Amino acid sequence: MENKNFDIIIIGGSYAGLSAAMALGRSVRNTLIIDSGKPCNRQTPHSHNFITHDGKTPQEISTLARDQVAAYDTVKFHDGLVLKLRKNDDGFETETSSGEKFYAKKLILASGVKDRMPDIPGFAECWGISVLHCPYCHGYEVKNEVTGILSDGDMAYDFSKIVYNLTKDLFVFTNGPSVLSKEQKNKLAEKNINLVEDEVEKIEHQNGNIRKIIFKTGKEISLKALYAKIPFEQNINAFEDLGCELTEQGFIKVDFMQKTNIPGVFACGDNVTMMRSVANAVAQGNFTGAVVNKELSEEEF
Structure with a gap:
């Protein structure tokens, strides 16, 4: 790539980054997307709750999005992982794993997050397939089925309320002695939600589809x-x-305009919010692209 200088560099070329790039491409902004090609949902077979794309594979959606963004000739792509970022007199310098350096007036961080898998055999293989993070993205497909929640405390209790709406055949697995309050346990029992405090040994599955949970006590639940x-x-x-x-939860801290605490640096997508969905990432990216273009327009006018 001959040109090393851009108006905007977007770090991350998944849904948020591509959506921001489309807004900027349509604003005739010289934009570079740097992406390492490892989205967090690469193992998920189908994406849901995104109108016009409901049920498509994540790969289908991202490939179409990339093709459409690439049609704007001011948007360029670079395959790589960003290792270093520096502020300079004119904006920002990025350095990738290949040693290449690129420069821009503004940065958009759309690099997403990576999940830290528990040390439970079978968990990682089922992640995104039958071990799920979001009932809005995947819950409809397993409604009224025997379902478990692997969590404890307030998180488990609050999550149970949402999942209970999808299925009444529900277990809460705390993977050891529970920290749920007496009142919370009583409420779960009242709703016939089964509380299991045994430690999980492994998840038995077939090609990522759960068959049963096997516990260290020898208990098995399909x-x-x-x-x-x-x-x-x-x-x-x-x-x-x-x-x-960062916030206390570990997200990049942004204001209502997707601005970080560093002037000229914006962030959007999974790295800023617990609402991890394709639809939300696309919406945030679109908004961020418009905000960045407006800021550049005001500075250049």
Whole structure:
């Protein structure tokens, strides 16, 4: 790539990044998308709750999006992983794993997050297929089926309320002695939600589809789906070089205009919100692209 200077560099070429790029491409902004090609939903067979694309594979949606964005000749792509970010007199410098450097007036961080899998055999293989993070994205497909929730405490209790609307055949697995309050346990029992405090040994599955949960006590419970809330980390940490702040939950901190605490640096998508869905990422990216274009327009006028 001959040109190394851009108006905007977008770090992350999945749904939020591509959506921001389309808004900027249509605003005739010289834009570079840097992406390493490892979206968090690459194992998920179907994407749902995104109007006009309901039921398509994540790959179908992202491929179509990339093709449409590439039609705007001011948008360019670079395959790589950003390792370093620096502020300079004219804006920002990015350095990728290949050692290449690119420069821009503005940065959009759309790099997403990566999930930290628990040490349970079979969990990672089922993640996004039958071990699910979101009832809005996947719950309809397993409604009225035998379902589990792998969580504890307030998170498990609150999540049970949402999943209970989809199925009454529900288990809560706390993977050890529960920290649920007496009142919470009583409410679960009143709703016939089964509380299991045994430690999980492994998940038995076939090609990522759960067959049963096997516990260290020898107990086995057959399931169709399992919801789990697991820890995550930012996909890249290069933004820390710039001094971008994180929230207590580990998300990049942004204001209502998707601005970080560093002037000229914006963020959108899974790296800023717990609402992890394709539809939400697309909406945030579209809005962020418009905000960045407006800021550039005001500075250049």
